[in-house]
Amino acid sequence: MSFETNEYFEGNVQSIAFQSDTLPATVGVMEIGEYTFSTNAKEYMTVVSGALTVKLPGTSEWQTFNAAETFEVQANESFDVKVTVQTAYLCLYEK
Numbered sequence: 001m002s003f004e005t006n007e008y009f010e011g012n013v014q015s016i017a018f019q020s021d022t023l024p025a026t027v028g029v030m031e032i033g034e035y036t037f038s039t040n041a042k043e044y045m046t047v048v049s050g051a052l053t054v055k056l057p058g059t060s061e062w063q064t065f066n067a068a069e070t071f072e073v074q075a076n077e078s079f080d081v082k083v084t085v086q087t088a089y090l091c092l093y094e095k
Contacts, residue, residue, distance in 0.1 A: 009035055015091075023092040030083045038078045042094040046070040050087030055080040 004017040006026070013035060015028030030052070045052075046069070053064045057077040065071055073079050075094075 009033065020092060023094060025093065026091045028089055028091070030081070030087045030089065032083050032086065035081045035083070036078055037073075037081065039073050039075055040093075042075050043073045044070055044092040044094070045073070046090045046092075048088040048090055050083070050085045052087055052089065053082040053084070 006015045006017065006028075007013070008015075012031040012033055013028060015026040017024065017026045019025070027048070030050075045065075047065050047067050049067055051064055051066045053062050054071060055062050056071065056073065056079050062082070063071070
């Protein structure tokens with residue numbers, strides 16, 4: 001078995017892709033900073049440790065998600081993230 005590793009934003013976001021029991025997934029970490037992500041599939045992102053402050057598509061409000069909280073982003077959208085402490089996440093991708 002091999003895992004696919006990814007680096008984004010000059011290494012400030014790193015992830016490992018795997019197949020979960022139900023859907024393709026990545027588990028990763030984000031360094032303190034601000035990032036914009038684009039989706040190819042519907043995503044379910046769960047904060048594992050730390051917190052993500054997110055501006056979801058179609059909204060003007062920032063929302064903070066803490067450990068064990070999940071948010072969804074539809075396919076072919078982009079969303080903004082602010083990270084104030086190193087944060088770990090799990091992302092599931094609906095094909």
